[in-house]
Amino acid sequence: MYSKQIIDRFQNPKNAGGLRGANGVGKVGNAKCGDIMKMYLLINEDEVIEEARFKTFGCVAAIASTDVACDLIKGKTIEEALKVTNQDVYKLLGTMPAHKIHCSVLAQESIHSAIEDYYKRKGKENKNI
Ligand code: FES
Numbered sequence: 001m002y003s004k005q006i007i008d009r010f011q012n013p014k015n016a017g018g019l020r021g022a023n024g025v026g027k028v029g030n031a032k033c034g035d036i037m038k039m040y041l042l043i044n045e046d047e048v049i050e051e052a053r054f055k056t057f058g059c060v061a062a063i064a065s066t067d068v069a070c071d072l073i074k075g076k077t078i079e080e081a082l083k084v085t086n087q088d089v090y091k092l093l094g095t096m097p098a099h100k101i102h103c104s105v106l107a108q109e110s111i112h113s114a115i116e117d118y119y120k121r122k123g124k125e126n127k128n129i
Helices: 004-011 060-073 086-091 098-122
Strands: 024-029 036-043 049-057
Touching (some): 036 060, 036 098, 060 086
Antiparallel strands (some): 024 036, 036 049
8 A cells, every 4th residue: 555645746746757967867667567667857056956857667656765765855955865875865755665665776776877877978888886
C-alpha cells in the first residue's frame, strides 16, 4: 500500500521532463524490475545544482522517488547532493513498502550517475561518486 505522499508525487510530479542545456545526465536501471530512470542536471560554475528534472520509466514508487530526489538536490552543491541518500528520499514519502525500497535506492543512484556524467564532460573525476 502506498502512502498519500507517494500517490501525490506520482500523480502530480513537479520535476518530470527533460531539461534543455542539462550538463549532467544520468541513466540507471534495475535489471530485476526493468525500471529505468534518467536524471537531468543544470550545474552552474560554482558547482551548484540550479535545476533537476527526470524521466522515469517505472513504477509508482520509482516516479515519486525521482521527483523527491530532484527537490532534495536543487540549490545544493555537488558535494551536498552526493550526500543525499535513499533514506532522505523515502522519509519524505512517508511509509514505503519494503519491496519498494530499491526504487528509492535507484533515485539516489540516478543523482550519482548524473553528477558522474557532469564530471566526465568536464574531463574531471570525483572520488566521492
Ligand atoms: Fe523497481 Fe520500482 S519496482 S524501481
